[in-house]
Amino acid sequence: MSIKRFVWAVLLSLPLSAQAAITIQNWQTPQGARVYFVESHELPILDISVDFPGGSARDPAGKSGLAQLTHGLLDQGAGGLSDTEIAHRLADVGAVMGGAFDRDRAGVTLRTLSSAAEKTAALDLLVRVLQKPAFPQAVIKREKQRLISSIREAEADPGTVAGKAFYRALYGTHPYAHDESGDPAAIGKFGRADLQAFYRTHYSASNAVIALMGDISRAEAEAIAVRLAAGLPTAARLAELPQAVPAPVSDARIAHASTQSHVLVGAVGMARTDPDFFPLFVGNYVLGGGGFDSRLMKEVRDKRGYAYSAYSYFIPMQVAGPFQLGLQTKLEQTDDALKVARDTVRLFIAEGPSEAELTQAKSNLTGGFPLRIDSNRKILDYLSVIGFYNLPLDYLDTWVSKVNAVDVAAVKQAFARRLDADKLVTVVVGAEGAR
Numbered sequence: 001m002s003i004k005r006f007v008w009a010v011l012l013s014l015p016l017s018a019q020a021a022i023t024i025q026n027w028q029t030p031q032g033a034r035v036y037f038v039e040s041h042e043l044p045i046l047d048i049s050v051d052f053p054g055g056s057a058r059d060p061a062g063k064s065g066l067a068q069l070t071h072g073l074l075d076q077g078a079g080g081l082s083d084t085e086i087a088h089r090l091a092d093v094g095a096v097m098g099g100a101f102d103r104d105r106a107g108v109t110l111r112t113l114s115s116a117a118e119k120t121a122a123l124d125l126l127v128r129v130l131q132k133p134a135f136p137q138a139v140i141k142r143e144k145q146r147l148i149s150s151i152r153e154a155e156a157d158p159g160t161v162a163g164k165a166f167y168r169a170l171y172g173t174h175p176y177a178h179d180e181s182g183d184p185a186a187i188g189k190f191g192r193a194d195l196q197a198f199y200r201t202h203y204s205a206s207n208a209v210i211a212l213m214g215d216i217s218r219a220e221a222e223a224i225a226v227r228l229a230a231g232l233p234t235a236a237r238l239a240e241l242p243q244a245v246p247a248p249v250s251d252a253r254i255a256h257a258s259t260q261s262h263v264l265v266g267a268v269g270m271a272r273t274d275p276d277f278f279p280l281f282v283g284n285y286v287l288g289g290g291g292f293d294s295r296l297m298k299e300v301r302d303k304r305g306y307a308y309s310a311y312s313y314f315i316p317m318q319v320a321g322p323f324q325l326g327l328q329t330k331l332e333q334t335d336d337a338l339k340v341a342r343d344t345v346r347l348f349i350a351e352g353p354s355e356a357e358l359t360q361a362k363s364n365l366t367g368g369f370p371l372r373i374d375s376n377r378k379i380l381d382y383l384s385v386i387g388f389y390n391l392p393l394d395y396l397d398t399w400v401s402k403v404n405a406v407d408v409a410a411v412k413q414a415f416a417r418r419l420d421a422d423k424l425v426t427v428v429v430g431a432e433g434a435r
């Protein structure tokens with residue numbers, strides 16, 4: 001291992017020192033990109049993310065999978081460099097380029113040493129990938145085949161089948177019903193012009209959220225942000241997604257060659273900026289988010305042995321994301337396990353948590369909070385979320401106090417507003433699922 005790589009490996013293993021507060025600086029570039037920056041000189045590292053509203057919810061009608069394919073091809077040839085050349089140049093300076101993709105967002109990340117030579121070379125590659133993706137014909141053909149193959153392969157996984165069916169049942173004609181990977185038939189028809197058009201519309205400077213965390217000054221951060229935004233497309237900022245409406249009650253049983261039933265139950269839940277975010281978040285820790293401490297685990301696993309695990313969570317998104325409860329159980333006890341899970345939700349909505357349960361939940365959540373922000377990369381992830389969803393700049397500083405402010409009444413009221421135990425969507429995938 002080279003000295004440079006050894007030093008890099010050591011640095012990645014070091015935690016960020018505890019901080020009394022995280023000061024987030026925020027501004028907008030002349031091109032309209034929003035910037036979020038935390039300056040930290042504890043480690044010679046710079047982390048950058050650039051996010052766009054280019055997730056699968058933005059797939060055009062009849063072109064499911066275009067967002068995913070466009071995002072995946074950004075670093076597969078750009079600015080006169082092939083995908084191999086980009087990978088080699090990143091390795092030469094010990095930098096790591098990655099990305100994230102979901103229904104809301106498509107983003108590119110970069111981690112580099114903050115020393116001048118390495119930083120300059122890594123930033124040059126990031127600029128090329130963001131501003132000059134080539135979408136080579138040969139690579140498009142290769143990646144279309146790879147994506148279609150991965151989708152076909154995933155169809156053998158009952159958990160994947162359940163997840164896709166759950167989103168379709170929950171969101172109907174809403175863009176969140178689009179599968180993140182896409183539809184093989186549609187993907188097979190995509191051409192280079194489709195990718196270029198999607199890129200120009202969604203990866204514009206006005207849509208960009210740039211997050212920077214690490215060993216640079218404010219002046220350097222401003223210069224980097226301008227450079228990243230300057231060569232992006234100039235399309236107008238995209239409109240917000242339409243609001244999601246509650247789904248009608250449904251109970252889908254899907255036959256599948258599985259030794260167990262995969263069960264998902266849920267409803268349209270909350271948006272990232274929902275005023276009930278903290279009561280729902282803390283309350284769900286008691287219901288199904290607290291592992292072995294949660295009610296679902298105690299009722300479904302501990303008392304009856306129906307499943308190894310039972311969980312629930314809210315996925316807050318740009319508009320209301322799902323509330324999802326999940327478990328896997330033996331085929332012959334599917335209905336019994338499902339009844340217990342539904343009854344547990346029903347009772348929780350009606351009564352809320354006990355004072356003891358809530359106290360334990362808040363203690364566990366606030367006690368674990370320092371681990372949520374103990375590295376540059378974790379803070380970068382929060383910066384991206386804060387920026388993309390327009391959360392308050394003091395979000396991290398007030399997180400603990402807002403968790404502690406939640407009481408039993410707030411949880412009961414929030415759950416009553418968001419969930420109705422008689423109006424849940426259910427999906428069961430298993431060999432006997434279609435009975």
